Amino acid sequence: MSQAAHPPEAPDHSGALSYEQAGVQYDLIDPLKVAAQRAAASTARHLVAKGHAEIEGSRGESAYVVDVGPFHVASIVECLGTKTLVADEMQRLTRKPYFAGIAQDTIAMAVNDLITVGATPLVVQAYWAAGGSAWFADQARAQSLVQGWKDACDVCRVAWGGGETPALAGIVEEGRIDLAAACTGIVNPKARLSLGDDLAAGDAIVLLGSSGIHANGLSLARKLVERLPQGYLTEIEPGLLYGDALLAPTVLYSPVTEALWAAGVPVHYAANITGHGWRKLLRHPKALSYRVHTVPPVPAVLRFIQQQAKMSDEDAYGTLNMGAGFALFVAADLAQKTVDVAKACGVPAWVAGEVSAGAKALHIEPLGLHFSGADLQLR
């Protein structure tokens, strides 16, 4: 129940597409989430009875953390979402399998969230629920899913523990697959916990580059296809099809967080920039201002979506990652080192801004954009 909240309404100028128009109605989900969060919080006492303790600050964060004595255990389950619908359609159009990238996306959803709390991911479990046994009969597609899953585990250096491959005719639509990943890790030593206790004015904001849309905003991206005469085969720049660009796999950020710890860079806080776009920079409850002075280049596919959906910069940065897939908050004197470590891992990175005292707000100065704390309600 760590994800929630209302994206902003899209402005009412003709041709603009909002999330609600794309079929996601957050207001129908939220009351359930509130009830679930309350019920879930009440169960923490069971850990105490076993001699352990919940890290209370992890409730509402991206992964749940339990103090088991010598270290903390973190765990999470994350859904891929609807990106497979793009892969299915592109496979139909091009006859190529896209599920290696989809596998990486699914693991990224879990691992990139788990590492925000300072955890080293240890084990990934696969959840592949197909609409029927026939899904698995397409050997090329199935093998690309397996290979991509393994490759992503290798990049993140996690063990693939096992998983479930149910055939759920009547629940999952025929020909479709519902993909998710569960991940368990440890925070060791406990000092690696990065729930924001050390987040403070003066910290630097380091942004890590995204590869494209990653796995959030796909409902909008799919809705947009209906407006394109060539659909997914539209060239968004010479030689790059819209469908292929959408299917660029999500960057796996755990090599960066592991390398940072090894290099002696403590992370004060981290935010996985998924749904709600850059508003995720406002995730921590502390009253702090976030000033961004450097904006990463926008991947072609996100620039294209913004233009085609006629989204304002406010909508685009408030909904999509716009080139920044992950944010790290570190001591200012370690900001450049953080960038260097990320780049050494092959991940583009920028010292993008700083944390300052003041009302909770995000200022993206080069674009003249301002979001307040009220623009993000995740808890």
Place this chain on the structure above:
Amino acid sequence: MSQAAHPPEAPDHSGALSYEQAGVQYDLIDPLKVAAQRAAASTARHLVAKGHAEIEGSRGESAYVVDVGPFHVASIVECLGTKTLVADEMQRLTRKPYFAGIAQDTIAMAVNDLITVGATPLVVQAYWAAGGSAWFADQARAQSLVQGWKDACDVCRVAWGGGETPALAGIVEEGRIDLAAACTGIVNPKARLSLGDDLAAGDAIVLLGSSGIHANGLSLARKLVERLPQGYLTEIEPGLLYGDALLAPTVLYSPVTEALWAAGVPVHYAANITGHGWRKLLRHPKALSYRVHTVPPVPAVLRFIQQQAKMSDEDAYGTLNMGAGFALFVAADLAQKTVDVAKACGVPAWVAGEVSAGAKALHIEPLGLHFSGADLQLR
């Protein structure tokens, strides 16, 4: 990838229903599982690089176990399956919400598997993927899911860490929900690990009672409805509707395994009796014979299914739990104590048989049934 294999073909007498006829085609899934298992096994080296180690014997068992030093960490993700289709139909017929029981079923799928390795479950994560936001608009149903989930966590004394509630229009069918649970636990002390190293001739087999069909065999149970003029409203005994009987929630067995450890009863091995019915007693790879001398009473709903589907005892016991939802293998002199501990937890239990030397086989003596090791291929 811990679950797999082919159920036996149903005998070819008229009117008999087999799993294949009910729509589950295992032969289309298996090649993928083999590829996935191989790929997964190759990732264990990443744990070693981090100073940890896979417990190799847990591959192919019901949960994956990692030695993290002071204790082991176990993790799993499990799907409920298609039991929600019965709940949906019964809600339509009776206007009552059934999702509290469904929540318990889902948690049972994960927790009852996790405990087989000797783990104490610590954290459950919820995976509730709906066919659209509208699923959550039925407040009574949604609240019963939340309440049932919390209640099951309370019974198992696990913390509900959080989860995902995606709305997956286009992947999950409209009006349906795909439910799964991820569970993380610890094996502490390490001596609690129950992967069968101590399983030996002379051990006793203790069976724990089931509440009915639990969450395996539902495809068959649903197929059968088409033959019943009253469908789910058929009285299978006075005052008990088929639909209500099917929806009896799965027994949660973790209170028993926790109580056994507290009472000083080491479990040599444990098997969660789910798909493949009593053939799960043959789960451990050791060449041992299992002689059952006492068969628990068969719940009315399973007796009804066997009769209506014209299943032989061999098919019924080889596919369904037939009243035994969980098996414990313990030292013979602790068998009665095991039964007493289970009963003190409110779970019916029987000293049902014994392990003996000999070729891998299960003999259910009161019924004259014999299964060989070849009848169960889970790895």
